[in-house]
Amino acid sequence: MAQEGAQGKLWTAMPGIIQSLDALAMTCTVQPAISAIVRDEDGTIGSLQLPLLLDCPVVFQGGGGVTMTFPIAKGDECLVVFASRCIDSWWQLGGVQGQAELRMHDLSDGFVLAGVRSQPRKISVNTSAAQLRSDDGSTLIELNPTAKTIAMTAPNGATINANTTINGTLHVTGAVTCDSTLAVAGNTTVGGTLTATGNITGAGKSLNTHTHGGVQTGGGTSGPPT
Numbered sequence: 498m499a500q501e502g503a504q505g506k507l508w509t510a511m512p513g514i515i516q517s518l519d520a521l522a523m524t525c526t527v528q529p530a531i532s533a534i535v536r537d538e539d540g541t542i543g544s545l546q547l548p549l550l551l552d553c554p555v556v557f558q559g560g561g562g563v564t565m566t567f568p569i570a571k572g573d574e575c576l577v578v579f580a581s582r583c584i585d586s587w588w589q590l591g592g593v594q595g596q597a598e599l600r601m602h603d604l605s606d607g608f609v610l611a612g613v614r615s616q617p618r619k620i621s622v623n624t625s626a627a628q629l630r631s632d633d634g635s636t637l638i639e640l641n642p643t644a645k646t647i648a649m650t651a652p653n654g655a656t657i658n659a660n661t662t663i664n665g666t667l668h669v670t671g672a673v674t675c676d677s678t679l680a681v682a683g684n685t686t687v688g689g690t691l692t693a694t695g696n697i698t699g700a701g702k703s704l705n706t707h708t709h710g711g712v713q714t715g716g717g718t719s720g721p722p723t
Contacts, residue, residue, distance in 0.1 A: 507602045508579040508602045508603060508604055508607075509578075509579055509602065510576060510577065510578045510579065511529055511530065511531045511576075511577055512529075512530040512531065512574060512575070512576055512577075512613055512615070513527035513528060513529050513530050513550065513574070513575050513576070513577045513607075513609070514527065514528045514530050514572065514573070514574055514575075515527060515569055515570065515571055515572065515573040515574070515575055515609075515611070516528055516549060516571060517571060518555070518569045518570070518571075519552075522552070523554060523555050523557070524552045524553055524554055524555060524609075525553050525555050525569065525575070525609045526549055526550065526551055526552075526553070527549065527550040527553050527575060527577055527607065527609060528546075528547075528549055528550075529546075529547040529550065529577070529604075530574070530615075531547070532544035532545060532546050532547065533545045533546075533547050547604070548604070550577060550604060550605075550607050551605075552588075553577060553607040553608060553609045554584075554588060554608050554609065555569065555608075555609045555611065556608055556609060556610050556611075567611060567612075569611050573611060574613050574614055574615060574618060575609045575610055575611045575612070575613055576609075576610040576613040577607040577608065577609055577610075578607065578608045578610060579602055579603065579604065579606055579607050579608075580602075580606040580607075580608065581601055581602055582596055582600075582601060582606070583596045583597050583598045583599070583600050583601075583603070583605075583606060584606045585597040585598065585605075585606075620632050620634070621634065623639070625641060625643060626639045626640060626641040626642070627639070627640045627642075628640075635650070635652060636650060636651050636652065637649070637650050
């Protein structure tokens with residue numbers, strides 16, 4: 498009985514439900530999703546909802562100056578892992594720190610691992626490719642290691658805020674709209690109609706302003722543009 502009583506005060510890990518996210522501090526408030534078993538003075542056994550876990554550091558996967566973040570929201574499920582020693586000094590100062598308190602495996606020292614799911618909140622998983630995706634699967638970036646392909650699906654469009662270099666063939670099945678200058682250094686084949694509201698320049702010759710030499714009346718052919 499004494500051993501069971503000691504184990505009952507030892508917190509290791511448990512599922513939780515996010516109540517709020519402090520994006521600046523990178524911490525969450527979490528409601529433990531498992532009730533505690535308690536025994537009344539008369540020996541009656543019941544359950545008790547555990548208190549909210551405050552200021553739990555969130556584990557966003559990262560390293561080498563790169564971090565992947567997620568927009569954690571209220572109601573998301575998670576796994577809370579409890580440190581074996583007090584984390585207060587480390588959390589506030591970083592580096593190697595002493596223990597601010599002598600507590601061990603305490604509810605005050607939880608780390609949040611987001612993404613754990615109970616059966617009612619499960620999603621379908623692609624078993625052949627890695628995906629960064631919305632829960633409903635409508636928007637995603639997919640990497641297939643077997644096919645050696647990357648695919649992206651974005652029903653409302655994608656935006657690239659960068660100069661972009663494509664070292665390969667660009668195949669477009671839809672329309673192409675260019676609001677500024679479009680420069681093509683290699684061969685380009687257009688299977689449909691190419692429409693330009695501005696000027697088109699080829700080999701230094703302007704479609705709007707170039708002239709032709711050798712023009713004469715009758716059935717002759719003009720010379721090349723000058």
